[in-house]
Amino acid sequence: MNEIGVGIIGTGFMGQAHALAYRAVAGVFPDILRPRLVAVADLHAEAARKAAARFGFEKISPDWQQLVQDPSLSIVSITTPNFSHREMALAAIAAGKHVHCEKPIAVSAADAKIMVEAAEAAGVVTQVGFNYLKNPLIKMAREMIASGELGEIFSFRGIHAEDFMADPNIPYSWRLDPNCGAGALADIGSHIISMARFLLGPIAEVNADLETVHKLRPAALGSSETRAVEVNDIARLNVAFKRGCHGSIEANWVATGRTMQLGFEIAGSQGALVFTQERFNELLYYKAGGNRRHTGFQRLEAGPEHDPYGLFCRAPGHQLGFNDLKTIEVADFLKAIAGGPAAGPDFREAWEIQKVIDTAVASSQERAWLVVS
Numbered sequence: 525m526n527e528i529g530v531g532i533i534g535t536g537f538m539g540q541a542h543a544l545a546y547r548a549v550a551g552v553f554p555d556i557l558r559p560r561l562v563a564v565a566d567l568h569a570e571a572a573r574k575a576a577a578r579f580g581f582e583k584i585s586p587d588w589q590q591l592v593q594d595p596s597l598s599i600v601s602i603t604t605p606n607f608s609h610r611e612m613a614l615a616a617i618a619a620g621k622h623v624h625c626e627k628p629i630a631v632s633a634a635d636a637k638i639m640v641e642a643a644e645a646a647g648v649v650t651q652v653g654f655n656y657l658k659n660p661l662i663k664m665a666r667e668m669i670a671s672g673e674l675g676e677i678f679s680f681r682g683i684h685a686e687d688f689m690a691d692p693n694i695p696y697s698w699r700l701d702p703n704c705g706a707g708a709l710a711d712i713g714s715h716i717i718s719m720a721r722f723l724l725g726p727i728a729e730v731n732a733d734l735e736t737v738h739k740l741r742p743a744a745l746g747s748s749e750t751r752a753v754e755v756n757d758i759a760r761l762n763v764a765f766k767r768g769c770h771g772s773i774e775a776n777w778v779a780t781g782r783t784m785q786l787g788f789e790i791a792g793s794q795g796a797l798v799f800t801q802e803r804f805n806e807l808l809y810y811k812a813g814g815n816r817r818h819t820g821f822q823r824l825e826a827g828p829e830h831d832p833y834g835l836f837c838r839a840p841g842h843q844l845g846f847n848d849l850k851t852i853e854v855a856d857f858l859k860a861i862a863g864g865p866a867a868g869p870d871f872r873e874a875w876e877i878q879k880v881i882d883t884a885v886a887s888s889q890e891r892a893w894l895v896v897s
């Protein structure tokens with residue numbers, strides 16, 4: 525089996541998720557390129573050292589610039605804050621590496637465009653970390669919609685709500701820096717926008733209202749000094765899909781009590797689907813037209829029939845976990861590098877998602893419906 529060298533930049537939440545996925549993937553997916561964890565880099569040498577020891581990286585690169593030049597690796601995985609994605613990705617592409625980048629791809633559609641053009645000109649494979657699309661039940665939902673099982677789609681109600689910024693004493697960090705992206709809209713809203721596009725296709729127009737709930741936050745943990753917050757805590761979007769139906773999308777990181785409410789309700793003339801990432805091994809399905817005494821939402825359970833669930837576990841109902849979605853994402857990336865079909869989402873799709881984000885920001889400023897161009 526062919527091996528492929530991987531370098532990971534960043535060792536935080538996503539750095540760990542990527543390292544686990546690259547370690548697991550060859551054990552789960554047969555006949556796939558076998559990743560070798562060659563190098564890791566982090567701003568903090570101690571964090572890189574710990575990650576190397578924990579995940580078995582062969583070496584620690586003193587910085588990301590040296591990592592992307594390393595001839596013994598062919599994949600660069602970028603798991604650092606959003607503002608750094610562009611520079612790192614462009615350097616990795618210039619060095620001929622395939623790039624796996626965390627979402628959102630960049631801080632603006634203009635930056636994303638540059639990244640897409642560079643990757644496509646270099647002919648490298650790209651993958652962006654919209655891992656929730658890798659859920660086999662989401663793939664089935666898409667197939668049900670595409671095959672007409674739900675009939676004509678009337679509406680989409682989507683949300684990504686968490687509460688990790690609900691406490692006003694959470695200090696200022698890169699997620700609140702406007703140079704790092706459009707607040708909750710970019711950070712978690714990008715996930716539900718990616719989901720909406722995956723299920724129903726392009727979003728043509730947006731009318732958005734962005735709100736900053738906590739306008740001041742401690743400048744640092746425990747500090748009495750405060751810093752003004754300019755990015756949104758809640759984004760509410762009305763959207764018009766190119767296919768004709770309308771819908772709503774909310775991104776909210778001050779949603780007290782919610783830890784992972786990435787969800788949607790899709791209603792069509794023949795049926796409806798309801799999903800939440802909080803119970804992501806289930807999909808609620810309503811089939812219209814039955815005997816009213818016996819109808820209602822049916823709970824569909826993930827199992828081996830929902831490819832690739834069976835590669836992780838032979839028994840239905842035992843459930844996939846978050847890191848399994850990342851492993852599926854890495855498998856899709858490796859298959860594309862080996863010449864198979866590109867399942868994405870790639871840089872080009874992430875650019876489309878970024879366009880929706882930028883349009884929503886402009887719409888909120890102008891208080892108007894705007895075309896996603």
Ligand code: NAD
Nearest residue numbers: 534535536537538565566567603604605606626627628653
């Ligand atoms: P984090 O703060 O936990 O980790 C970031 C890491 O990057 C840290 O280890 C930091 O030291 C390192 N870093 C920063 N600048 C660096 C540089 N110049 N060189 C080397 N290392 C550097 O952040 P996180 O939560 O892992 O988020 C990172 C990225 O992942 C963001 O783009 C975020 O939006 C995305 N993310 C995606 C998901 C998902 O579900 N796909 C979930 C959370 C975060």
